[in-house]
Amino acid sequence: MDPQAFIRLSIGSLGLRIHETALKSEKSGIHAFSSPCSCEIRLRGFPVQTVSVPLLSSPEATPDSHSIASSFYLEHSDVKAMLVPGCFYSPHACLEIAVFTGRKGSHCGVAVKRQQIGTFKLEVGPEWGEGKPVVLFSGWIGIGKNKQESGKVSVELHLRVRLDPDPRYVFQFDDVTRMSPQIVQLQGSIKQPIFSCRFSRDRVPQVDPLSNYWSGSADDSNLETERRERKGWKVTIHDLSGSAVAAAFITTPFVPSTGCDWVARSNPGAWMIVSPDPCRPESWQPWAKLEAWRERGSIRDSVCCRFRLLSECQEAAELLMSEIHINAEKGGEFFIDTDRQMQAAAAAAPPIPSPQSSGDFAALGPAVGGFVMSCRVQGEGKSSKPLVQLAMRHVTCVEDAAIFMALAAAADLSIEACRPFRRKIRRPTCHSS
Numbered sequence: 001m002d003p004q005a006f007i008r009l010s011i012g013s014l015g016l017r018i019h020e021t022a023l024k025s026e027k028s029g030i031h032a033f034s035s036p037c038s039c040e041i042r043l044r045g046f047p048v049q050t051v052s053v054p055l056l057s058s059p060e061a062t063p064d065s066h067s068i069a070s071s072f073y074l075e076h077s078d079v080k081a082m083l084v085p086g087c088f089y090s091p092h093a094c095l096e097i098a099v100f101t102g103r104k105g106s107h108c109g110v111a112v113k114r115q116q117i118g119t120f121k122l123e124v125g126p127e128w129g130e131g132k133p134v135v136l137f138s139g140w141i142g143i144g145k146n147k148q149e150s151g152k153v154s155v156e157l158h159l160r161v162r163l164d165p166d167p168r169y170v171f172q173f174d175d176v177t178r179m180s181p182q183i184v185q186l187q188g189s190i191k192q193p194i195f196s197c198r199f200s201r202d203r204v205p206q207v208d209p210l211s212n213y214w215s216g217s218a219d220d221s222n223l224e225t226e227r228r229e230r231k232g233w234k235v236t237i238h239d240l241s242g243s244a245v246a247a248a249f250i251t252t253p254f255v256p257s258t259g260c261d262w263v264a265r266s267n268p269g270a271w272m273i274v275s276p277d278p279c280r281p282e283s284w285q286p287w288a289k290l291e292a293w294r295e296r297g298s299i300r301d302s303v304c305c306r307f308r309l310l311s312e313c314q315e316a317a318e319l320l321m322s323e324i325h326i327n328a329e330k331g332g333e334f335f336i337d338t339d340r341q342m343q344a345a346a347a348a349a350p351p352i353p354s355p356q357s358s359g360d361f362a363a364l365g366p367a368v369g370g371f372v373m374s375c376r377v378q379g380e381g382k383s384s385k386p387l388v389q390l391a392m393r394h395v396t397c398v399e400d401a402a403i404f405m406a407l408a409a410a411a412d413l414s415i416e417a418c419r420p421f422r423r424k425i426r427r428p429t430c431h432s433s
Contacts (some may be wrong), residue, residue, distance in 0.1 A: 001194070001401070002187055003167035005131055007079070008370060009072040009095070010339070011041055013054045013160035015063035015240065017140070037116075039069045042096040044076065054101060063158050065138075071339040073166065073371060079129040095122040099143060099157060105182075116199075118143025118155050126168075128163060136161040147231045166371060167392040169401060173197065173385045177235065177409050178416075182384070194398070195405055196238045199413075230254040230269070230417045235409040237402045246402035247284065248273050248410040254417040256290070261421045265304070268293035269417055271410040275403050285401055286310050289318070292414035294328065301328040303418045305411050307336065321372075326415065331379040334411040336372040375408040380419050386412045 016037050037053040051069045056062075082093035100114040120143055127134055137159065144155035171194065175181035183195040231253035237246040254269030256262055263269055269289040277283040293307045307322040308395050326332040371391050378384035388408045 001185060001398070003169050003394075005076050006168050007074050007128070007131065008164045008166040009043070009074060009370075010068050010162050010164070010370075011070045011097070011159060012068040012097075012162075012219040013063045013065050013138070013158060014039070014051070014053045014067070014069050015061070015158040016053045017059065017156040017158070021155055037099060037101050038116075039097050039099045042098070043072050044082065044093045046072055046265045058160075065160060066290060068339055071370065074319055076129070081401065082124045083126065083129065086109060091124050093124045095124070095161065097157070097159070099155075100325075118157065120157055120159065122161060130381055132163075133161050133165065136160075136163060146432070151169045157349065169370075169390045169392060169395060171388040171405065173388075173409075173412075175385060176383055177386065177412050183237070183405055189298040190325075190378070192238065192252070194241075195240075195402060197405070198236045199234070199409075201233045202273070226331070228255065228421070233413060235406060235413070237405050239402070242251050244276070245399050246273070246275050246406040248290075248406040250417075251289075253290075256421045260294070263292070263418050265293045265295065268306070269414070271414070273403060273407050273410065274398065288407065290407065290410045290414070292418055294412075294418040294420070295325065300330075302326060303328050303415050305334050305414055307334075307407070326377065327379060328415065328418070329379045331377050331382065331384065331415070333374055333376050334408075337370065337374070338372070339370050373404055373407070377412045380415050384412055384415070 026202040037055055038050055039053050040047045041051065049070045049072075054063065058331045061311060085091060097120040098116055099118050099120075100116050102114045111214070122136060127136075138161070140156045140158050143156065143157045164319050164393060170186040171183055172186055172191075173181045173183055177197060178199050180196070180198045182193050183197055184191040231250050234249040235247065236244050237247050248271050250269060251272045252268070252270035254263045255267065257264035271290040271292075272286055273290065275286040275287050277285040288310055289308045291308075294306055295302045295304050302325040305321070305322070305324050305326065307324075309319040309321050311319060322336045324332075324334050329343070371389075372394055374389045376387045388405065388407050389403060390404055395404075
């Protein structure tokens with residue numbers, strides 16, 4: 001399997017230093033404040049990211065050099081477009097970080113306006129497209145609009161901007177998951193078959209090694225049962241030789257909660273994601289659990305998918321890795337990305353272990369944060385052919401990719417499993433007690 005080129009642009013080690021004399025000076029335009037500072041991180045062609053910036057009171061203090069506040073993931077085509085002169089209505093694309101004091105909104109009915117105190121800009125250069133690790137900037141820089149009478153800057157921003165190659169494998173289901181499609185790897189215009197996907201919702205034979213986990217029943221194919229509960233769904237991923245290398249199956253049925261006709265947060269449905277047990281042929285071992293339920297909104301509903309990693313270590317039996325809301329009507333993206341989900345603890349975020357590691361995090365080397373997986377799915381009632389991206393550093397063998405395909409299939413099918421139930425209208429009968 002050959003990966004596609006991606007790069008990760010990370011911005012971290014943020015800190016703000018405002019000189020005391022600047023707070024007292026009217027010329028600086030900076031006034032005393034109690035609200036936390038924030039910054040808007042802008043990169044043309046990507047959504048603006050807003051993060052907090054700690055204010056450092058001590059002149060000698062330096063922010064954690066390993067902390068990551070924000071990340072952007074760029075494909076080769078993104079970088080190529082940014083390097084074109086005149087792209088995006090400006091001569092040169094650039095990374096821009098605007099620093100503010102105060103918050104948007106109001107307090108006690110009184111409007112509160114943010115005050116922009118400075119901006120940092122970094123132009124996109126040819127080194128962005130070389131695919132090599134490079135620190136674009138690291139250290140303090142003056143961003144204040146005015147200087148003090150002594151000639152020194154009034155406001156300084158500390159940051160570290162780094163580029164790192166982040167290659168990914170890209171896969172796509174050739175058809176909707178329920179149709180048991182092939183899974184192909186995308187390499188430009190080339191589609192290479194890698195796996196096959198088999199979906200079923202019937203009762204599994206007792207000889208099936210998954211029968212110890214199985215929640216199916218003989219009535220699963222009955223439409224009346226489907227009106228009350230959805231269970232017994234199973235997806236098995238097979239390699240090109242036909243061997244089963246991963247699976248996902250419903251362990252907790254998707255049923256309507258009391259007083260409503262949808263799967264609620266109080267009683268979510270659940271999938272078990274399993275991989276073959278290398279020590280016991282024809283046996284499976286649990287790797288992760290995916291729970292899903294429906295959230296009602298004033299305008300649109302969403303399907304929430306909560307992914308937990310299972311471990312044999314007693315200290316961390318279940319590790320919450322992702323909790324994503326997907327638009328039930330339009331679809332969206334299920335992803336595992338420690339930068340986007342756990343920015344407060346990005347430096348200490350655990351990696352995703354290999355399915356063969358049985359929860360042994362040492363299998364992938366030192367702990368790393370960042371992108372792990374993404375899966376784009378369509379909304380309910382639409383033809384969904386999930387598009388999956390995997391970080392190369394989390395895939396050590398074909399079986400590792402297969403387990404994420406099973407997870408992607410479960411996330412896709414959860415959109416359907418969380419559709420509102422249609423209750424059957426009971427007709428009056430002539431029976432009497």
